[in-house]
């Protein structure tokens with residue numbers, strides 16, 4: 001087990017679920033909470049009211065990648081509040097269909113011991129995809145979001161970025177808000193398409209077959225996003241945690257995220273496909289690597305600095 005902290009919350013292990021995976025119903029949340037290898041829980045991205053989400057089929061998996069367009073199926077904020085498991089660090093993923101709704105849920109949130117917020121600014125499957133895709137809309141959003149009181153410490157779930165300047169722009173914006181204690185990189189890659197060649201149609205139904213790409217295929221983009229931000233935060237002496245997410249299917253992948261600068265790692269597609277037993281196997285695989293290197297804590301993993 002490799003304990004860590006994310007945004008001030010203590011996790012008994014550095015591996016847990018990605019928002020949207022195994023976290024929609026009370027039964028799923030309890031299953032994660034009762035799994036000692038799962039270091040924390042993020043909820044499905046939440047709206048104020050319950051939503052059924054998009055029509056089926058809305059998820060497709062092939063070896064190496066997944067495409068999803070769930071459409072924010074969730075049971076509404078109060079459900080996730082009343083079904084909060086007591087045993088483990090619990091992050092509300094605030095989704096929302098608009099910036100107003102995000103702000104509304106944030107205002108309703110009352111801090112409970114052991115809980116935090118992962119503010120999702122990057123859902124790729126909605127008309128209004130979220131403000132983090134563009135530094136200008138991100139800046140405008142954060143300004144309004146934190147106006148007047150800025151009560152809680154939070155984290156941001158970010159989309160993938162591609163160019164060094166984007167990381168610098170977003171890093172600089174984030175650095176102006178001391179309430180932001182962690183970021184989670186990356187959400188799925190938006191606007192991806194695949195075909196079912198037997199039937200000559202896309203593999204998923206919503207949005208004409210376009211959805212978010214996850215799974216193994218996005219590992220190196222996830223590592224790059226974590227490392228660009230990690231390098232930026234280190235150079236600018238910013239104490240902001242990074243949660244790595246995208247493409248983890250082995251303890252080696254977890255270790256790679258630690259090298260890139262993450263201090264925790266979330267699992268999405270691999271958890272969806274294989275269920276919560278993955279937390280034990282990933283931890284044991286990570287453990288072999290750590291032991292081989294003589295490390296007993298994730299703080300000993302030498303974070304790669306790409307500022308060369």
Ligand code: DHB
Nearest residue numbers: 045069070071072123125
């Ligand atoms: C959904 C997908 C996402 O990647 C996300 O960040 C939020 C919601 C969805 O389709 O439900």
